[in-house]
Amino acid sequence: MNSISVQDFALQMNNPDVVILDTRDHGAFEENHLPQAVSMPATSLPNRLSELDKDKTYFILSHSGRRSEILANFLTDNGFNAVHVIGGMRAYRHVAATVA
Template identity: 60%
Template sequence: MTSISVQDFNLLRQNEALNILDIRDSQDFEMGHLLNAISLPATSLPNELNKLDKNATYYVISYSGRRSEIIANFLENHGYKAIHVIGGMRDIKQLAA
């Protein structure tokens, strides 16, 4: 599985349009998310895989990065390209502060 630091992820997303998969629950997503992020809660993901494109690369974000690592592995095991964002939204918010 591929991982990326929050710092490298932030630099990359400033220069490229990325497929950002936010796996937090919908309430957390509504309280704040990255521009153009796709909300697909981890609990719904197994039933919603058909919404994802196997030709796309997804940057998977959770709150702290723990669940995103698990989900990125899950996606890769099902034939998707997924990159785990280490530190998640918690660290992204700290960078912005």
């Protein structure tokens, strides 16, 4: 599993070669999410592996980064190219607010 800082994530998140998986629950996703993110809550992700493409790179995003690290490891162990976004949406929102 690879990791990426939120600063580097912000620079790469619009790359068409990556998919952002937002692993927060549906309520948190609906409240605030990145427009290009795909909602795949942590509780459903293990049952939805067939929806993912092993040829793509996935940036895994959670609220604080703890769950995304676990899920990125899980995906990597299952043959996917998964990148853990350190600090999650909380850190991303902080970084986005400082550059806005």
